[in-house]
Amino acid sequence: MASAVPSASDGGKEFLGHPRGLFILFFAEMWERFSYYGMRALLIFYLTKHWLFSDGDASVIYGAYTALVYITPVLGGYLADKYLGQRKAVLFGGIILTIGHGLMAFEGTGGQGDPTINIFWLALAFIIVGSGFLKGNISTIVGQLYPRTDVRRDGAYTIFYMGINLGSLLGVAIAGYLGENIGWSYGFGAAGVGMLLGLIVFVIGKPLLLGKAEPRDPALLKKPVAGIPLEWLLYGIGIASIGVIWVLIQYQSVVGTLLLVSGLALLGYILYIAATQLPKDARDRIFVIIFLLMLQPVFWGLFEQAGAGISLFTDRHVDREFLGWTIPTTWFQSVNAAFILLLGPVFATLWTKMGRRGIEPSTPAKFGYAIVFVGLGFLLLVWGAQAFGVENATPFYLIILLYLLHTMGELCLSPVGLSAMNRLAPSHMAGLIMGAWFFATAGGNFIAGQISKATGAENATEGESAKQLFLDIWTNVGWIAVGVGVAVLVVAPFVKRLMHLDTLTDDPDHAMAGEREIGEPKAAGFDTRGETLPPR
Numbered sequence: 001m002a003s004a005v006p007s008a009s010d011g012g013k014e015f016l017g018h019p020r021g022l023f024i025l026f027f028a029e030m031w032e033r034f035s036y037y038g039m040r041a042l043l044i045f046y047l048t049k050h051w052l053f054s055d056g057d058a059s060v061i062y063g064a065y066t067a068l069v070y071i072t073p074v075l076g077g078y079l080a081d082k083y084l085g086q087r088k089a090v091l092f093g094g095i096i097l098t099i100g101h102g103l104m105a106f107e108g109t110g111g112q113g114d115p116t117i118n119i120f121w122l123a124l125a126f127i128i129v130g131s132g133f134l135k136g137n138i139s140t141i142v143g144q145l146y147p148r149t150d151v152r153r154d155g156a157y158t159i160f161y162m163g164i165n166l167g168s169l170l171g172v173a174i175a176g177y178l179g180e181n182i183g184w185s186y187g188f189g190a191a192g193v194g195m196l197l198g199l200i201v202f203v204i205g206k207p208l209l210l211g212k213a214e215p216r217d218p219a220l221l222k223k224p225v226a227g228i229p230l231e232w233l234l235y236g237i238g239i240a241s242i243g244v245i246w247v248l249i250q251y252q253s254v255v256g257t258l259l260l261v262s263g264l265a266l267l268g269y270i271l272y273i274a275a276t277q278l279p280k281d282a283r284d285r286i287f288v289i290i291f292l293l294m295l296q297p298v299f300w301g302l303f304e305q306a307g308a309g310i311s312l313f314t315d316r317h318v319d320r321e322f323l324g325w326t327i328p329t330t331w332f333q334s335v336n337a338a339f340i341l342l343l344g345p346v347f348a349t350l351w352t353k354m355g356r357r358g359i360e361p362s363t364p365a366k367f368g369y370a371i372v373f374v375g376l377g378f379l380l381l382v383w384g385a386q387a388f389g390v391e392n393a394t395p396f397y398l399i400i401l402l403y404l405l406h407t408m409g410e411l412c413l414s415p416v417g418l419s420a421m422n423r424l425a426p427s428h429m430a431g432l433i434m435g436a437w438f439f440a441t442a443g444g445n446f447i448a449g450q451i452s453k454a455t456g457a458e459n460a461t462e463g464e465s466a467k468q469l470f471l472d473i474w475t476n477v478g479w480i481a482v483g484v485g486v487a488v489l490v491v492a493p494f495v496k497r498l499m500h501l502d503t504l505t506d507d508p509d510h511a512m513a514g515e516r517e518i519g520e521p522k523a524a525g526f527d528t529r530g531e532t533l534p535p536r
Contacts (some may be wrong), residue, residue, distance in 0.1 A: 031198025037176025063449010072132020100126025219244025300444025375481025
C-alpha cells in the first residue's frame with residue numbers, strides 16, 4: 001500500500017491553510033507541555049506538603065527550577081544551530097525529559113531527611129536539561145516551515161501556542177487531580193506518560209517536517225573527536241550537564257548569580273555579532289530583539305506567580321466552594337490555559353483584521369499592553385479582596401478574573417514574541433536568539449520566585465496577617481507593571497522603526513518546500529514583504 005505521508009517532493013500538502021508539519025509540532029509540544037505543566041501544578045505543594053520546605057524556601061526552589069528550565073535552551077539552541085540541527089536536538093531532549101518525569105514518581109516517605117530527595121533533585125535536573133534541548137528548538141522548527149515574510153507566521157505561532165495550552169489544560173486537570181487527591185507518584189507518573197506520548201508523535205511525524213531542521217553539516221557529526229563521533233560527544237556533554245544542574249538546583253542562590261553573569265555575557269555576545277558581522281538594518285533588528293528581551297523578566301516575574309504565590313494564596317485564602325464541591329487548588333492553574341484556548345483564535349483574528357486595516361499595534365506596543373494587563377490583574381485581585389474584607393475568604397471568581405487579564409497579556413506577548421524572535425533574527429542566529437528568548441524568560445521565573453518568597457507566611461510582621469502581606473506586595477508590583485507598560489507604549493513607535501520591515505526579505509533557510517512559484521499571484525491584501533495592507 002502506498003504511504004499517505006507526504007514528502008518534500010509532493011509540494012508539502014497543507015491542512016487548514018498551514019503545512020501539516022505544524023500540527024505534528026502542535027501535538028508533540030502539547031504532550032510535552034502536558035508533562036511540564038502537570039508537574040508544575042503540583043511542585044509548590046509537593047515542596048511544602050511532602051518535602052516540608054517553608055513557603056519562602058519552596059518559592060526559591062520553584063523559581064530556580066523554572067529559571068533553569070528556561071536558561072538551558074541557550075545551550076540547546078547553540079548546539080542545534082552549530083551542529084545537531086533542531087530535529088535531533090528535540091529528539092534527544094524528549095528522551096531525557098521522559099526519563100526525568102519517570103524519576104519524579106519516586107516520592108519516598110517525605111521530609112528533607114528522606115534520602116529519596118536526592119532522586120527528586122536528579123529528576124529536576126533531567127527535566128531541566130531535556131527542556132533545554134527541546135523547548136527552544138521545537139519553536140524554531142515552526143518558523144522554519146514558513147518564509148520569513150509569510151503572513152501566516154503569527155497565526156502559525158498562535159496555533160502552536162494553543163497546542164501548548166491544550167497540553168497545559170489537560171496536564172493540570174489530570175496530573176494535578178491525581179497528585180492532590182490520590183498520590184504524588186500518580187500525578188507525576190501521569191506527567192511522564194504525557195511526555196512519552198509527545199516523543200512518539202514527534203518521531204512518527206518526522207516526514208511531515210519536509211526535511212527542515214536537519215544538521216547543517218551531517219558529515220561533521222560523524223567525524224571522530226578523541227575517538228568518539230562528534231554527535232555522540234555532544235550527547236555526552238548534554239548528559240554530563242545533568243550532574244551540574246543537579247548541584248545547582250540544590251544551591252539556588254548560585255542560580256541568581258549565574259543568571260546575572262551569563263545573561264550579561266549572552267547579551268554581549270549577541271551585540272558583538274551584531275556590531276561585527278551584520279549590516280545596519282539587521283543590526284538594528286538585533287537592538288529591537290534586545291529591547292523586547294529586557295521586557296521579559298518584568299512580565300514573567302509577575303505572570304509566573306501562578307505556580308507559586310498565587311497557588312499558595314488560592315489554597316489558603318480563597319473560598320473554593322462551588323455548588324457544595326471544593327475545587328482542587330491545582331485546577332485554578334488550568335484557567336489560564338482554558339482562556340488561551342478560548343481567546344487565542346480571537347486574538348489571532350483580531351491581529352489579522354487590524355492588520356488589513358493598517359491599525360494593528362506593533363510588536364513593541366503589544367508588549368506594552370501585555371505588561372499593563374498583568375499589572376491590572378494583581379490590582380483587580382487586591383481591590384476585590386479588600387472589598388470583601390481581608391479577614392474573609394476571597395471569592396474564587398476574583399482569581400479567575402486575574403487569570404483572564406494575565407491571559408490577555410500573555411497573548412499580547414508570548415506568541416507575538418516567539419514570532420518576532422524568529423522573524424527578526426538572521427537565519428544563522430535563529431536558535432541562539434530563540435534560546436535568548438527563553439533565557440530572558442528564565443530571569444522572569446527567578447524573579448517570580450523571589451517575589452513569592454517575599455509573600456511567604458513566615459515574613460508577616462507582628463499584627464500583619466499572611467493574607468495582608470500578599471495584598472501589600474501585589475499592590476506594589478501591580479502599579480510598577482502598569483507604569484512600565486505605559487512607558488513601553490510611549491516608546492513603541494520609535495522601536496518599530498528599528499525593525500526595518502520595509503527591507504525584511506526571505507532567505508532560503510526560512511522558505512519551505514513547495515512555496516509559491518515565480519509568477520504565481522501573491523495573496524490579496526498583502527504586499528511582497530508580507531506586511532498587511534489597508535483595504536482598497
